[in-house]
Amino acid sequence: MTPLRFAEGVTLVGGGALDRETxxxxxxxxxxxxxxxxxxxxxxxxGEPASAVIGDMDSVEDADGWRARGARVERIAEQETTDLEKCLYATEAPFYLGVGLMGRRFDHTLGALHALLRQPAKRIVLIGEEDVVFLAPPVWRARLEAGARVSFFPLRPVTGVASEGLVWPIDAIAFAPGVRIGTSNAAADETVAARFDDFGMAATVERRFLDAVLDSLTTAEA
Structure with missing residues (x-):
């Protein structure tokens, strides 16, 4: 299918834990x-509008109603990917903010993390009740504040090449699921930077730093 193209950022809405404030x-x-x-x-x-509804349509309650309201309804029947993955490969946008994709069902949270890894070229931030989660680019730098929590969890084997502004540096550390993780680190300074040998590291910071994360992904080096 030809992807739907949007000139502005896309809010992706899942069926998980969500409130109107988020x-x-x-x-x-x-x-x-x-x-x-x-x-x-x-x-x-x-009573909120949507530009599109995308997925295998096994959970949406009123697909015809969405069509009547002018939304693009795309049923993608394949079962090799999650509905979030379908949304990502069926659209193009400058960046994505995912809500309702974490919490409530842990298997859906795991699926959302998997989707981040499957689409490393896309700028995606998942917003939870307390945190925001994103796939760290190989070169990442953000303005946070001293003492801010910064957690790293490898979704695949990935090595920390260099870092600055972290309480516990990640330089030359080989991370891998079930082997070595980097959760509950913290910023030692206002600016935090990390370099990895490849994509594969999920980074988590406090939700109040959402704009700082968006800025960091917009300016990240390839």
């Missing part, structure tokens, strides 16, 4: 709304 937070930065299958039910309940 949705508004995302929409203020990414005004185009795309529902991942059952995420459309949140929008219906709140």
């Amino acid at each position: 949705l508004a937070l995302a929409k203020a930065r990414a005004p185009v709304v795309v529902a991942a299958d059952g995420g459309a039910n949140w929008l219906s309940a709140w």
